[in-house]
Amino acid sequence: MTRFSQELLADTAQLTLRGVGKRYGALTALHGIDLQVRRGEVFGIIGRSGAGKSSLLRLLNRLEPPSDGQVLIDGQDIARLNQAELRGLRRKVAMIFQHFNLMATRTVAENIELPLRMAGLPTPERARRVDELLQLVGLHERRNAYPAQLSGGQKQRVGIARALVLQPAILLCDEATSALDPESTQSILGLLRDINRRLGLTIVLITHEMEVIRDLCHRVAVLEAGQVVEHGEVWQVFGAPQHAVSQLLLGGPTRAEYPAELAPGTLCLDLHYSGAHGLEPDVQALSTAFGSQVRLLHAGIERIQGRSLGRLRVAVTSAQPAERVLERALTVADRVERVNPRSASS
Ligand SMILES: Nc1ncnc2c1ncn2[C@@H]1O[C@H](COP(=O)(O)OP(=O)(O)OP(=O)(O)O)[C@@H](O)[C@H]1O
Ligand SMILES: [Mg+2]
Structure with a gap:
């Protein structure tokens, strides 16, 4: 990378990881991670099971602290935040999950409202925000339904609405479409793309589904045994994967036989x-x-x-x-x- 493009990246980077490592007891889950995620991009993380993807994501909202190195958001080391700043971080960085994590005893609207209640917003403002979000994710008609009455795709829409209700700048997605059928996956991907474009939200997502990366992401990083072994623009990594693990995950060219009957010459x-x-x-x-x-x-x-x-x-x-x-x-x-x-x- 030239010095100029490095500077350019530093200027637009919203998330920066510098020499980040994570240990669980004797186990090293991550080491030497240097990464930058640009403001407004959709950044994908792929890797085999156990590679450290979820561990990495949990460091980005300080759900867990890194064992080494620094995580910076908008230039600020998130390990150094005081309690009030940490609450700010939690609003800025939202997360959605594979299994939705909705409250079964609350309706769609109440699930979405929960973070607003916890943040202490007044009732009229809560109602207004919930309405906006229901509109955004297309669930206005189901506002009084309970999670058990919804399809997987609808549950994830509630998960997304709840994540967005405090107007975060960054959305973390850990296998957000893995539990969904192909049609619901497509509709959730469409919604995430829309959110990224319309709200300018930065999205960092983990997936085992390569079509999610291909259809949604701008750049992608490949994790293997706790290290980033390759990263770049999606077309570059897909077009010419360099590392053996990337080749394995992305699949080589489709099989083509050598024709038996080729004429001489x-x-x-x-x-x-x-x-x-x-x-x-x-x-x-x-x-x-x-x-x-x-x-x-x-x-x-x-x-x-x-x-x-x-x-x-x-x-x-x-x-x-x-x-x-x-x-x-x-x-x-x-x-x-x-x-x-x-x-x-x-
Ligand atoms: N809280 C924890 N305590 C101890 N070890 C952990 C913990 N979380 C993760 N690990 C270990 O760290 C390594 C990386 O796990 P991680 O969950 O980050 O992988 P992953 O890439 O998300 O895998 P998958 O694709 O299966 O979700 C694994 O060896 C895992 O067993
Ligand atoms: Mg995981």
């Missing part, structure tokens, strides 16, 4: 699209580059953050020498690999 090539240079897997460009003798064998392309990422496997028959064909291929893709029969099934 035909080259099998993988054309990789990393998203870095705006190249599109354009069939017209392929036939211009190679002439008419190009056949598409397999395509695995997806669009993330407006960029095309993935791979095309093509068979090119040409009278030109292989080097010349590879040269041509480099005009249409970010990286080109010649596929040999033995290495072909990856």
